[in-house]
Amino acid sequence: MATGQCLCGAVSFCLAVEPRFFYRCHCTLCRKQTGVGHNLATLVNARDFRWEKGQGAITSWRKSSGYRNDFCSSCGSTVPNLLRETPYFWIPLGLLDVELSMECIGDFCTDDAMPWDEHRSGKSHCTAPDSLGFILQELQVND
Numbered sequence: 002m003a004t005g006q007c008l009c010g011a012v013s014f015c016l017a018v019e020p021r022f023f024y025r026c027h028c029t030l031c032r033k034q035t036g037v038g039h040n041l042a043t044l045v046n047a048r049d050f051r052w053e054k055g056q057g058a059i060t061s062w063r064k065s066s067g068y069r070n071d072f073c074s075s076c077g078s079t080v081p082n083l084l085r086e087t088p089y090f091w092i093p094l095g096l097l098d099v100e101l102s103m104e105c106i107g108d109f110c111t112d113d114a115m116p117w118d119e120h121r122s123g124k125s126h127c128t129a130p131d132s133l134g135f136i137l138q139e140l141q142v143n144d
């Protein structure tokens with residue numbers, strides 16, 4: 002089990018599982034979303050995710066391409082969101098309050114990375130993942 006919350010604590014959630022893997026995305030959108038070079042995130046089954054509080058405090062910004070940034074209306078922290086039309090929640094790692102020992106499964110969109118954004122794992126992909134199935138397999142999220 003793992004818990005997480007935004008900067009101000011208005012939005013909090015809980016996971017029934019402890020994720021073991023995460024990925025980095027260096028795309029332009031993730032750079033703007035985080036204000037740094039890349040985001041670090043994982044996915045969990047929707048059934049393993051529960052909002053504790055603050056769902057009403059979330060603002061959702063969506064791009065026509067489908068990219069989405071849900072954030073706390075009070076403090077601006079990016080918060081989890083239901084990934085497009087799938088039964089999976091996208092989780093930004095920094096919100097988790099527990100110290101989980103996690104391994105990076107790869108870096109995506111490295112072609113878009115800024116020269117000062119040097120973090121890379123052993124597996125670098127110059128573009129986004131081809132499919133959700135691929136990333137779920139790499140993250141070992143089981144159905």
Ligand SMILES: [Zn+2]
Pocket residue numbers: 007008009010011012073074075076077078
């Ligand atoms: Zn907040």
Ligand SMILES: [Zn+2]
Pocket residue numbers: 026027028029030031032110
């Ligand atoms: Zn990205």
